[in-house]
Amino acid sequence: xxxxxxxxxxxxxxxxxxxxxxxxxxxxxxxxxxxxxxxxxxxxxxxxxxxxxxxxxxxxxxxxxxxxxxxxxxxxxxxxxxxxxxxxxxxxxxxxxxxxxxxxxxxxxxxxxxxxxxxxxxxxxxxxxxxxxxxxxxxxxxxxxxxxxxxxxxxxxxxxxxxxxxxxxxxxxxxxxxxxxxxxxxxxxxxxxxxxxxxxxxxxxxxxxxxxxxxxxxxxxxxxxxxxxxxxxxxxxxxxxxxxxxxxxxxxxxxxxxxxxxxxxxxxxxxxxxxxxxxxxxxxxxxxxxxxxxxxxxxxxxxxxxxxxxxxxxxxxxxxxxxxxxxxxxxxxxxxxxxxxxxxxxxxxxxxxxxxxxxxxxxxxxxxxxxxxxxxxxxxxxxxxxxxxxxxxxxxxxxxxxxxxxxxxxx
Amino acid sequence: xxxxxxxxxxxxxxxxxxxxxxxxxxxxxxxxxxxxxxxxxxxxxxxxxxxxxxxxxxxxxxxxxxxxxxxxxxxxxxxxxxxxxxxxxxxxxxxxxxxxxxxxxxxxxxxxxxxxxxxxxxxxxxxxxxxxxxxxxxxxxxxxxxxxxxxxxxxxxxxxxxxxxxxxxxxxxxxxxxxxxxxxxxxxxxxxxxxxxxxxxxxxxxxxxxxxxxxxxxxxxxxxxxxxxxxxxxxxxxxxxxxxxxxxxxxxxxxxxxxxxxxxxxxxxxxxxxxxxxxxxxxxxxxxxxxxxxxxxxxxxxxxxxxxxxxxxxxxxxxxxxxxxxxxxxxxxxxxxxxxxxxxxxxxxxxxxxxxxxxxxxxxxxxxxxxxxxxxxxxxxxxxxxxxxxxxxxxxxxxxxxxxxxxxxxx
Numbered sequence: 001x002x003x004x005x006x007x008x009x010x011x012x013x014x015x016x017x018x019x020x021x022x023x024x025x026x027x028x029x030x031x032x033x034x035x036x037x038x039x040x041x042x043x044x045x046x047x048x049x050x051x052x053x054x055x056x057x058x059x060x061x062x063x064x065x066x067x068x069x070x071x072x073x074x075x076x077x078x079x080x081x082x083x084x085x086x087x088x089x090x091x092x093x094x095x096x097x098x099x100x101x102x103x104x105x106x107x108x109x110x111x112x113x114x115x116x117x118x119x120x121x122x123x124x125x126x127x128x129x130x131x132x133x134x135x136x137x138x139x140x141x142x143x144x145x146x147x148x149x150x151x152x153x154x155x156x157x158x159x160x161x162x163x164x165x166x167x168x169x170x171x172x173x174x175x176x177x178x179x180x181x182x183x184x185x186x187x188x189x190x191x192x193x194x195x196x197x198x199x200x201x202x203x204x205x206x207x208x209x210x211x212x213x214x215x216x217x218x219x220x221x222x223x224x225x226x227x228x229x230x231x232x233x234x235x236x237x238x239x240x241x242x243x244x245x246x247x248x249x250x251x252x253x254x255x256x257x258x259x260x261x262x263x264x265x266x267x268x269x270x271x272x273x274x275x276x277x278x279x280x281x282x283x284x285x286x287x288x289x290x291x292x293x294x295x296x297x298x299x300x301x302x303x304x305x306x307x308x309x310x311x312x313x314x315x316x317x318x319x320x321x322x323x324x325x326x327x328x329x330x331x332x333x334x335x336x337x338x339x340x341x342x343x344x345x346x347x348x349x350x351x352x353x354x355x356x357x358x359x360x361x362x363x364x365x366x367x368x369x370x371x372x373x374x375x376x377x378x379x380x381x382x383x384x385x386x387x388x389x390x391x392x393x394x395x396x397x398x399x400x401x402x403x404x405x406x407x408x409x410x411x
Numbered sequence: 412x413x414x415x416x417x418x419x420x421x422x423x424x425x426x427x428x429x430x431x432x433x434x435x436x437x438x439x440x441x442x443x444x445x446x447x448x449x450x451x452x453x454x455x456x457x458x459x460x461x462x463x464x465x466x467x468x469x470x471x472x473x474x475x476x477x478x479x480x481x482x483x484x485x486x487x488x489x490x491x492x493x494x495x496x497x498x499x500x501x502x503x504x505x506x507x508x509x510x511x512x513x514x515x516x517x518x519x520x521x522x523x524x525x526x527x528x529x530x531x532x533x534x535x536x537x538x539x540x541x542x543x544x545x546x547x548x549x550x551x552x553x554x555x556x557x558x559x560x561x562x563x564x565x566x567x568x569x570x571x572x573x574x575x576x577x578x579x580x581x582x583x584x585x586x587x588x589x590x591x592x593x594x595x596x597x598x599x600x601x602x603x604x605x606x607x608x609x610x611x612x613x614x615x616x617x618x619x620x621x622x623x624x625x626x627x628x629x630x631x632x633x634x635x636x637x638x639x640x641x642x643x644x645x646x647x648x649x650x651x652x653x654x655x656x657x658x659x660x661x662x663x664x665x666x667x668x669x670x671x672x673x674x675x676x677x678x679x680x681x682x683x684x685x686x687x688x689x690x691x692x693x694x695x696x697x698x699x700x701x702x703x704x705x706x707x708x709x710x711x712x713x714x715x716x717x718x719x720x721x722x723x724x725x726x727x728x729x730x731x732x733x734x735x736x737x738x739x740x741x742x743x744x745x746x747x748x749x750x751x752x753x754x755x756x757x758x759x760x761x762x763x764x765x766x767x768x769x770x771x772x773x774x775x776x777x778x779x780x781x782x783x784x785x786x787x788x789x790x791x792x793x794x795x796x797x798x799x800x801x802x803x804x805x806x807x808x809x810x811x812x813x814x815x816x817x818x819x820x821x822x
Binding site: 016019020050053054056057058061062064065066068069071072075076078079080082083084086087093094096098099143144145 | 427430431461464465467468469472473475476477479480482483486487489490491493494495497498504505507509510554555556
């Protein structure tokens with residue numbers, strides 16, 4: 001008999017029929033004797049509908065009132081799910097973030113959870129009730145409704161699991177686990193049985209959008225076993241665990257191939273050599289709220305500097321506009337950008353103990369005739385920036401080379 | 412400088428554009444130096460949408476979860492209205508029932524307000540803010556969300572006005588006041604400048620559905636001056652006040668003509684005479700949750716009793732089914748029903764001091780050849796049950812006879 005926190009996202013509760021299916025799934029777990037706390041998102045489309053109305057009123061809607069508005073989305077779902085559970089003969093009780101209470105700071109629209117009061121939920125669980133909690137929302141010290149920001153329902157699930165010391169936090173979604181890479185690119189990508197929190201973080205931030213990064217960080221920090229699995233399909237999903245547990249087992253060198261199409265490359269060329277050049281260029285970019293990813297600096301033959309970095313593709317023009325006055329001031333030669341690039345990464349905790357992974361990666365790309373424009377590495381990941389036309393070629397080549405192809409799936 | 416509680420119903424806040432118009436109206440009052448607390452309903456259609464989803468799940472949705480569900484409707488409106496006020500440059504703050512807090516008993520779906528904490532609202536008003544409160548909802552001692560039942564937003568407005576000792580509670584609706592009768596029946600009906608709480612109660616319960624009865628009772632009890640006026644049209648509306656204030660002024664004998672089409676007449680004939688016959692028949696009707704309105708009992712020539720009463724038209728069949736076994740037991744001759752009847756009433760505090768109002772009413776009806784089937788009277792009202800085909804004829808005749816025709820409106 002275990003205590004599971006089960007998080008159901010917007011597509012899992014997108015219609016009344018789907019909410020009924022979720023209730024049946026929960027009832028199945030209850031029948032097996034488990035205790036269940038469900039954390040749910042707004043029905044898919046609902047949050048966008050609410051934001052749409054706000055945007056008809058204010059270009060930048062008031063943050064406090066925005067939270068009052070959008071938090072109704074999850075509140076609708078918790079009530080409907082409890083009705084479905086009751087209709088199945090189960091006892092159930094819904095909780096808004098305020099009712100739990102999920103105490104957060106007062107940063108509206110992007111609040112962080114500070115504490116969760118588990119007392120009432122414990123009483124309900126002891127009484128045999130299913131507890132249904134509105135994801136994504138909390139309440140600050142003054143009783144204001146807050147939200148955790150988009151995707152925050154995952155974080156609610158993990159935080160509830162940590163506070164309740166649940167045996168597992170199960171994130172139900174529309175995919176049946178974490179894959180070695182995007183199956184739309186590599187048809188014989190395989191589902192991972194396990195992955196470490198660290199690897200998951202690298203996979204998520206690199207574009208495998210299965211889980212909210214913050215929820216994975218949170219799960220790692222509090223050592224909450226996290227499982228990603230499908231709402232609509234039976235199966236064990238993917239368990240995300242601590243490194244230590246994982247490394248006891250035989251492990252692959254590379255766990256997955258991630259990629260990100262949403263990057264653009266900005267190069268500032270011919271910068272007269274002087275200390276602090278990189279910071280003079282990147283500080284105003286950061287100040288303009290533009291996130292910088294990969295950064296490479298070279299000294300050219302004529303002793304001037306070239307600085308190249310990547311930003312989200314949508315930020316490319318804004319970056320250039322921000323830098324033009326800076327460039328003039330520094331006396332740099334020119335600024336050029338290229339949006340036809342992608343980032344491809346290999347991720348795996350096994351790299352730590354295996355030399356030569358980088359050169360193997362570069363060899364694979366060279367064999368396919370793919371030119372590497374930029375390289376960046378961390379302990380458990382190696383990323384390259386390449387021409388976007390080579391994306392599929394690179395990912396498929398690496399997937400095969402690192403032994404990730406699923407033998408059960410034909411090409 | 413006054414403090415007004417302004418209640419805006421569902422049609423007044425039915426779209427984002429209408430909510431913007433409400434914000435402008437509030438801004439106008441603020442410009443004149445008044446303090447405003449707005450109580451708002453859900454956007455029209457929203458409550459029905461939510462109930463519709465619940466009914467897809469449970470025939471009788473769980474009452475606690477129903478309140479969690481439908482209370483989101485007003486929560487959306489308070490957020491949007493505050494955004495509109497902020498966009499106009501006003502400071503504003505929204506409150507759910509829980510946030511205020513509007514303490515109620517735990518009778519879900521039909522809770523009664525027990526107490527309102529005015530502290531935070533006072534602080535906001537002192538700081539120059541518009542306070543926007545979700546109507547219709549409250550919270551019980553255990554933090555459960557409750558609702559006051561349909562139309563409960565009026566009650567919220569009046570209760571807020573009482574708790575804050577507001578100068579006036581203004582109920583904005585889609586009509587510009589209380590009329591001497593329904594203008595759809597009598598084209599030259601006139602708007603009443605004033606009406607007493609008692610008269611309003613009689614008018615409302617008799618089918619002039621401008622205000623929730625409970626809110627009028629509440630306003631009378633706490634002596635909150637209540638004004639009904641139009642959201643969409645300028646004008647003073649109708650002020651609903653205490654009898655004492657009203658009687659200082661010259662007053663008409665009859666203030667208005669109310670009518671109700673939604674009644675059916677049930678007659679139990681030939682009941683052997685014995686004590687407690689009426690109660691033996693009406694007790695099971697009450698137990699079946701059927702509301703009884705007019706009741707008349709006659710002794711027939713053969714010394715048996717006839718008992719006739721009216722119920723809501725939709726309850727007629729249920730009433731007969733409930734009574735059939737009772738009738739058999741009592742040895743009554745038969746039970747007959749007639750749904751083609753209406754109730755027409757004249758209402759006015761002036762009747763108290765004027766004799767002969769009843770006979771004047773009966774004369775008017777007799778002159779038109781209208782047969783009276785039942786009569787019931789109270790201190791400030793006389794009602795008759797007549798054939799429904801005479802409704803318009805009776806109402807128009809009485810409207811003219813009691814001097815209510817608006818001289819400014821042609822026939």
